[in-house]
Amino acid sequence: MTTPESPRPLSGPDIVRATLRRNIGAMARGTVLMGMYQAGETAFPIALGLIVEHALRDRGLTPLALAIVALAVISATVSLSWRFGMRVLQKANTTEAHHWRVRVAARGLRPVAGGGELKSGEVLTIATDDADQTADLIEVIPVLIGSLVAVLVAAIALGLASVPLGLLVIVGTAAILAVTSVLAKRIDAGTREQQALVARAGAKVADLITGLRPLHGFGGNHAAFASYRGVSSAARRQAIAVARVNGAYAGTAQALNAVLATAVTLTAGWLAFEGRIGIGTLVMAVGLAQFIMEPLRLCSNMPKYVMIARASAERMALVLAAPPVVPPPAAEPPVAGGGLDVESVGFGSLREVSFRVRSGEFVAVVARRAGAAADLVALLAARVPHDAYRGTVRLGGTPVADLSVDTIRAHMLVNPANAEIFAGTLRGNIDPSGGGRLLAEAVEASLLTDVVALHRDGLDHAVRDRGANLSGGQRQRLSLARALAADAEILVLPDPTTAVDAVTEQLIARNVAALRRGRTTVVITSSPAFLDAADRVLLLDEGTIVAEDTHRNLLAGNETYRATVSR
Structure with a gap:
């Protein structure tokens, strides 16, 4: 290509x-x-x-x-x-x-x-x-x-x-x-x-x-x-x-x-x-x-x-010479606020996966198998060639197959579960471009405030290569703060809090839901805190969506869901 x-x-x-x-x-x-x-x-x-x-x-x-x-x-x-x-x-x-x-x-x-x-x-x-x-x-x-x-x-x-x-x-x-x-x-x-x-x-x-x-x-x-x-x-x-x-x-x-x-x-x-x-x-x-x-x-x-x-x-x-995963931009870019649609997608362990995330909705996806969650993340992150999967993924009504990677990322951010931390400062990692308007709010929502308060330089505290001078939980919260500060129209967060304790996770989930209110958010996780904060929860089992409802309703009425989130 x-x-x-x-x-x-x-x-x-x-x-x-x-x-x-x-x-x-x-x-x-x-x-x-x-x-x-x-x-x-x-x-x-x-x-x-x-x-x-x-x-x-x-x-x-x-x-x-x-x-x-x-x-x-x-x-x-x-x-x-x-x-x-x-x-x-x-x-x-x-x-x-x-x-x-x-x-x-x-x-x-x-x-x-x-x-x-x-x-x-x-x-x-x-x-x-x-x-x-x-x-x-x-x-x-x-x-x-x-x-x-x-x-x-x-x-x-x-x-x-x-x-x-x-x-x-x-x-x-x-x-x-x-x-x-x-x-x-x-x-x-x-x-x-x-x-x-x-x-x-x-x-x-x-x-x-x-x-x-x-x-x-x-x-x-x-x-x-x-x-x-x-x-x-x-x-x-x-x-x-x-x-x-x-x-x-x-x-x-x-x-x-x-x-x-x-x-x-x-x-x-x-x-x-x-x-x-x-x-x-x-x-x-x-x-x-x-x-x-x-x-x-x-x-x-x-x-x-x-x-x-x-x-x-x-x-x-x-x-x-390596061919890009998507062709040049489409003539019609995605409609702002159009949400995310996954229609009958089959890839890897996924088969006939269909769901829709409306504009401004906070949706959580629970996968019974880690491989299915990884395949879904790869698909949404545009890491899969279009001829390698069946079905259609639409962004703002436009198939992602017709969009360039730059256009996709301008509308949707998929934050890697193990995002890289760069040598520099906390501020530089959260807001690399220097133009983020949600810097303070992102730090607050991710509970990175304790890390900032620990050091005299605050947000200008030096960070070593790969975050070597930070704990695993601090690195994960720093990555989450960076994703939130980007203020993406659609934000996908795979397992954003696996390295933090349950109390901190509960606070972060509430903060993220509040900060992202009115913005489309998809969290792929089995964390009860995020599941409870979501407007809807989708259960992904055997490669397809088998149930959807609120966390509490699924917990009360779906044995498979209850076994998945309580293990």
């Missing part, structure tokens, strides 16, 4: 081409400056050779002064061209990496058809490491061209002094690039596999940290650690294999560079011994032989950088 933003799914080569095309101006400026830098670096041994040649022939202060001025000009050129060249390239590099990080993160935050093949930890790795490695091409290519300029200048300078020396540099450079290009192909497949395994390890540890408390609760932490150790060990073995190949590649390239430098030096010495070149030319040749080793090293590393960038781009394409 395609979107207006991207006529067709992006591939890895598409991403690389887009990166280079978008930064062609910065790369051109950087290439000119890096070429000047490398040419200036090459000019040093050439200038020294000419100074020695003229010093032996024309003794005096004037040639010495001119030599000093020439060296000063070369030094200034080298310093300024490097400074401004790297400034241009690194600015473009970081800007482009930011561009891809934002695109990957934005796509990763949107539901995709089938749930996608990548976990959140892998998406995080792709949005950081892979985005950076792809953008590195902006910096690598101009540096490579500058290095080739240096080698070319050295070859021309040596060729003017002695044709054999110039030809030796040109032929040797071509041979080194040919050998390293062949070796780089061996790095490609190993690098792809290593990046994939590292991303999987990141996903595994992210999932492990997220579920650490529940894992400890039922003793599953050791099995989870063993699972992570297996994935991490596979990543380590692959990294070692890639390191071996990289080591062989770097060693071979360095050895070839040294062979060429040695060949140039020995050839220049032999020509000087035979009197075919002067002492100044010998000094220049020896200096250039030492100098060109660094440009040659950069040139020989170029294929490796390209392989890494291409593998990273293809991993980004996995995220960016």
Whole structure:
């Protein structure tokens, strides 16, 4: 499925081409400056050779002064061209990496058809490491061209002094690039596999940290650690294999560079011994032989950088090409205040589920099976592709199949039962946009007031990553406060108070019902406090709605309901 933003799914080569095309101006400026830098670096041994040649022939202060001025000009050129060249390239590099990080993160935050093949930890790795490695091409290519300029200048300078020396540099450079290009192909497949395994390890540890408390609760932490150790060990073995190949590649390239430098030096010495070149030319040749080793090293590393960038781009394409779970927005948006309708829906453990929540109504849903509640939440949260379920879900009279995720969320908020808590402050977690008008009311309704009162900074109290400095009940109330502060037209709350005590739960249920009066609210829970506060209660059993009434009437007259809420 395609979107207006991207006529067709992006591939890895598409991403690389887009990166280079978008930064062609910065790369051109950087290439000119890096070429000047490398040419200036090459000019040093050439200038020294000419100074020695003229010093032996024309003794005096004037040639010495001119030599000093020439060296000063070369030094200034080298310093300024490097400074401004790297400034241009690194600015473009970081800007482009930011561009891809934002695109990957934005796509990763949107539901995709089938749930996608990548976990959140892998998406995080792709949005950081892979985005950076792809953008590195902006910096690598101009540096490579500058290095080739240096080698070319050295070859021309040596060729003017002695044709054999110039030809030796040109032929040797071509041979080194040919050998390293062949070796780089061996790095490609190993690098792809290593990046994939590292991303999987990141996903595994992210999932492990997220579920650490529940894992400890039922003793599953050791099995989870063993699972992570297996994935991490596979990543380590692959990294070692890639390191071996990289080591062989770097060693071979360095050895070839040294062979060429040695060949140039020995050839220049032999020509000087035979009197075919002067002492100044010998000094220049020896200096250039030492100098060109660094440009040659950069040139020989170029294929490796390209392989890494291409593998990273293809991993980004996995995220960016994932089809969204819904098509573009419908021509007619939902009618405000139209309520929520679920008509004959079948998905997972749900079968022929039908109910209606009228505008402004407070409805609770009790599920006898946790799986049925989870399926209903996934359906309402637009995490299920439309072709994966039967029936129709309508929002304000419009089928959600005709709405974009953004449009759905603009009218209905499904607050996750285990919502993320972000590093920052209490205020920032409750009102991320800074424009919530129900901040104080939401804090009061969720009984987060005790947490605020405990700390001198109040709502500006610092919260650690994932709410590590808060208890489970405090994190859950913080999540509830955030959902209430959003003041959504339709609010769905799955199990909002499982981590708080019964007295607090009773107060929260009353507060939520009062705050949401006149606004459509659906609570999926077995909490007697919320069930009693609801206008209606729906009993979901065997995948369908089997009863509906007030909590007290169901409690008195329905044995199945009584057994469900009292267990």
